[in-house]
Amino acid sequence: MAILVDYQKVREDENQVEYRFGSPEMNRRLVIDKGDRWGSPADGTADRKFEVVLGKILRQHRDTETWPEGGTYAA
Numbered sequence: 001m002a003i004l005v006d007y008q009k010v011r012e013d014e015n016q017v018e019y020r021f022g023s024p025e026m027n028r029r030l031v032i033d034k035g036d037r038w039g040s041p042a043d044g045t046a047d048r049k050f051e052v053v054l055g056k057i058l059r060q061h062r063d064t065e066t067w068p069e070g071g072t073y074a075a
Contacts, residue, residue, distance in 0.1 A: 018032075
């Protein structure tokens with residue numbers, strides 16, 4: 001099964017970073033706690049799209065030490 005999900009950072013403060021994500025519309029949100037790198041979906045639905053976007057964001061952060069502005073996950 002193919003999956004394509006876009007994401008974009010919408011908010012960042014000293015404790016959290018928030019992204020909107022989805023495909024074709026970015027109509028969902030996820031929030032990451034900067035302290036423990038724990039992410040949660042705003043709508044409570046931790047499905048495959050949420051998992052792949054969170055994983056990609058965390059990998060990018062680990063590699064660059066900055067929170068990405070946005071991107072796309074495609075597989």
